[in-house]
Amino acid sequence: MRDLLLLAGTAEARALxxxxxxxxxxxxxxxxxxxxxxxxxxxxxxxxxxxGGVEGLAAFLRTLEQPILIDATHPFAKQMQLNAAEAAALTxxxxxxxxxxxxxxxxxxxxxxDLQAAADALPGGARVLLTTGRKDIAPFAARADLDCxxxxxxxxPGLPPHITPVIERPPYRLAAETRLLGQGxxxxxxxxxxxxxxxxxxxxxxxxLTTIVVSRPPPPPAPIAETVGEAVAWLRQIVANGP
Ligand code: NAP
Numbered sequence: 001m002r003d004l005l006l007l008a009g010t011a012e013a014r015a016l017x018x019x020x021x022x023x024x025x026x027x028x029x030x031x032x033x034x035x036x037x038x039x040x041x042x043x044x045x046x047x048x049x050x051x052g053g054v055e056g057l058a059a060f061l062r063t064l065e066q067p068i069l070i071d072a073t074h075p076f077a078k079q080m081q082l083n084a085a086e087a088a089a090l091t092x093x094x095x096x097x098x099x100x101x102x103x104x105x106x107x108x109x110x111x112x113x114d115l116q117a118a119a120d121a122l123p124g125g126a127r128v129l130l131t132t133g134r135k136d137i138a139p140f141a142a143r144a145d146l147d148c149x150x151x152x153x154x155x156x157p158g159l160p161p162h163i164t165p166v167i168e169r170p171p172y173r174l175a176a177e178t179r180l181l182g183q184g185x186x187x188x189x190x191x192x193x194x195x196x197x198x199x200x201x202x203x204x205x206x207x208x209l210t211t212i213v214v215s216r217p218p219p220p221p222a223p224i225a226e227t228v229g230e231a232v233a234w235l236r237q238i239v240a241n242g243p
Contacts, residue, residue, distance in 0.1 A: 004027065005067060007073045032049075058090045096224070122146055130189050134150075182203075185207075192214060
């Protein structure tokens, strides 16, 4: 029996966890950062909270039996994906990054390297829907000349008056996104998360809004699986061949 540590926080992590039931050679444990107060139930045992950097994660892996590490954190979980790669290298644990492909660019998009560049690209007076996440609002909070709406899964305390919160959980449907963005918005700001959640992109395009898309951080070293199916195939091969 081998221990499998799954770094979670995405739909892929959830789907992978369900697949582990069919691989009896591994004993899985899913890890969450602990930032969501009310995470939905998971099909395998879970733990919560940071490990304490690369050394902390390496120390955790050393407590496990022949550990395997699957990093299915969000494509923008820049620190965690690096920590996972380094800790796996230190402990010689096999490691896989699960990384769905980014959305292909569209003509109505402005691609920017980071959130500050996204804020800089917005003209004064713009009415903006921000879907970038709650820890990424500082560059927009500094722009009191914008009229922003911030959509998050959980409330964000201390927003300035020019940022109006909207609390909503996915999935977001095209009709609802079109209704929301049709209320006088001029811009959509999003990270290039990839995946099936494209309704906001489709709605913004149909309404002829400008979409500002933050590009991804560089990927970690291989191996990388783009889909849950690829990740399962990798895992089966590791389990069959070791180490
Ligand atoms: P991050 O900046 O890459 O990581 C910051 C720190 O959070 C890490 O150094 C680690 O702390 C801890 N951490 C992150 N993921 C963890 C996990 N699965 N288990 C245990 N500790 C974890 O990550 P982030 O962007 O803040 O994302 C945090 C979580 O939210 C991730 O699980 C990610 O999948 C999810 N998420 C992120 C986004 C996004 O846009 N960034 C969107 C949706 C979901 P230590 O160094 O102490 O180990």
